Amino acid sequence: MHTEIVLSPDELPTKWYNIVPDLPSPLPPPKNPEEGESRLDFLQKVLIGECLKQEMSQERWVDIPEGVLNLYEQAGRPRQLFRARRLEEYLKTPARMYYKAEFYSPTGSHKVNTALAQAYYAKKEGLERLATETGAGQWGTALAYASRLCGLECTIYWVRAVYNWKQERRSFMKMLGAKVHASPSDKTEVGKKLLKEDPEHVGSLGIAISEGLEDAASSDTVAYSLGSVLNHVLMHQTIIGLETQKQFEKVDDYPDVVISCLGGGSNFGGFAIPFYHDLLTKKKDIRFIAAQSQASPNLQGEYRYDFADHAEMTPMLKMYTLGHQVKMVPIKGDGLRYHGCSPILSLLRHEGLLDTIAYPPDEKMVFEKAQLFVQKEGFLPAPESAYSVCCAIDEALECKKKNEEKVIAFNISGHGLLDLVGYQEVLQF
Numbered sequence: 191m192h193t194e195i196v197l198s199p200d201e202l203p204t205k206w207y208n209i210v211p212d213l214p215s216p217l218p219p220p221k222n223p224e225e226g227e228s229r230l231d232f233l234q235k236v237l238i239g240e241c242l243k244q245e246m247s248q249e250r251w252v253d254i255p256e257g258v259l260n261l262y263e264q265a266g267r268p269r270q271l272f273r274a275r276r277l278e279e280y281l282k283t284p285a286r287m288y289y290k291a292e293f294y295s296p297t298g299s300h301k302v303n304t305a306l307a308q309a310y311y312a313k314k315e316g317l318e319r320l321a322t323e324t325g326a327g328q329w330g331t332a333l334a335y336a337s338r339l340c341g342l343e344c345t346i347y348w349v350r351a352v353y354n355w356k357q358e359r360r361s362f363m364k365m366l367g368a369k370v371h372a373s374p375s376d377k378t379e380v381g382k383k384l385l386k387e388d389p390e391h392v393g394s395l396g397i398a399i400s401e402g403l404e405d406a407a408s409s410d411t412v413a414y415s416l417g418s419v420l421n422h423v424l425m426h427q428t429i430i431g432l433e434t435q436k437q438f439e440k441v442d443d444y445p446d447v448v449i450s451c452l453g454g455g456s457n458f459g460g461f462a463i464p465f466y467h468d469l470l471t472k473k474k475d476i477r478f479i480a481a482q483s484q485a486s487p488n489l490q491g492e493y494r495y496d497f498a499d500h501a502e503m504t505p506m507l508k509m510y511t512l513g514h515q516v517k518m519v520p521i522k523g524d525g526l527r528y529h530g531c532s533p534i535l536s537l538l539r540h541e542g543l544l545d546t547i548a549y550p551p552d553e554k555m556v557f558e559k560a561q562l563f564v565q566k567e568g569f570l571p572a573p574e575s576a577y578s579v580c581c582a583i584d585e586a587l588e589c590k591k592k593n594e595e596k597v598i599a600f601n602i603s604g605h606g607l608l609d610l611v612g613y614q615e616v617l618q619f
């Protein structure tokens with residue numbers, strides 16, 4: 191039995207999966223608030239045309255353009271699926287544990303899967319620059335990388351609380367030729383107003399989105415790119431789960447439990463949605479668990495229409511939300527700190543098809559499990575991915591207690607090589 195399950199470049203999936211037509215109930219569309227200008231019109235102006243089309247698509251299987259397939263291959267796809275044999279042995283669990291290696295991405299996370307697609311379409315549509323927000327910094331790095339490969343400029347508004355401590359990642363973005371601003375910044379009206387109230391404002395993802403949107407609206411040759419939450423982003427990310435399904439076929443196994451960490455939902459969605467397809471259309475029995483932080487347990491919020499950003503520039507989305515202006519304590523797994531969850535995954539949760547667990551905000555328990563993981567398997571997970579690892583280990587220990595031989599599949603959304611300061615602070619070494 192193999193430990194590393196690989197696909198050849200010929201086996202790279204050539205279509206993304208759009209779950210929207212297969213959802214158990216119709217997906218509530220984005221809508222305008224009762225008052226003010228049309229946010230739907232505004233969004234149409236700032237998004238990449240093809241992404242907007244995909245956002246509303248009812249087509250089940252969408253061809254991945256040849257150019258994007260080439261970029262995926264350049265970025266190292268298909269990626270390995272590993273059987274966590276050493277970890278299983280150490281835990282003495284009867285469970286079989288498998289993890290997907292999104293940490294092998296050139297910039298460190300799964301985010302390149304949608305960044306490459308978006309930059310490719312933007313270039314084709316004659317755009318010159320992409321503007322965006324970033325929280326943990328992974329999305330900013332991924333878009334900087336994809337923009338450069340596709341010949342576009344890139345401007346990044348980065349939540350100040352994180353901008354300040356991730357200096358190496360900031361350098362990486364600059365190596366890739368991006369312009370990077372701490373958010374709130376003095377480059378936008380939204381930012382200036384918040385800085386006036388508090389010059390040391392730590393920022394939030396919601397605020398950074400507002401800044402990126404304002405920037406993108408300033409010119410016809412600039413578009414706004416989003417790294418999570420939206421339907422088209424989750425669809426691009428299904429490449430993860432589609433590969434994983436082929437890999438399970440190769441070893442004639444199949445997951446009983448599918449786990450990943452969840453901030454806005456893109457890595458969880460990308461990994462899990464192809465398996466939801468099996469659950470919804472082939473009656474497969476799978477349990478899905480999203481691992482979150484108690485600092486931002488958005489799946490335990492209310493299911494209602496809410497804005498996706500702080501300044502209420504976006505349309506309202508029907509989603510599980512903590513409120514678009516909620517204050518959240520900073521954590522090192524900052525990529526999980528967002529007030530709302532993707533509408534698609536929110537619907538699945540509302541239908542009772544998505545479980546969630548939220549770990550304490552001191553992150554000690556989570557990071558200790560990440561430390562165990564790197565010592566047994568050799569790969570250092572991103573602080574966000576550590577939540578996925580923690581949840582998978584908890585499930586494996588549960589299997590041991592009940593002597594159950596379950597198959598646990600979990601996604602490692604990124605590596606933590608540029609986030610070691612976070613581990614160092616929490617684990618105190």
Ligand SMILES: *Cc1c(COP(=O)(O)O)cnc(C)c1O
Nearest residue numbers: 328418453454455456457574604
């Ligand atoms: C952005 C990010 C996350 C969280 O965002 P999702 O959209 O929920 O996936 C998790 N892990 C890593 C490594 C990330 O970069």
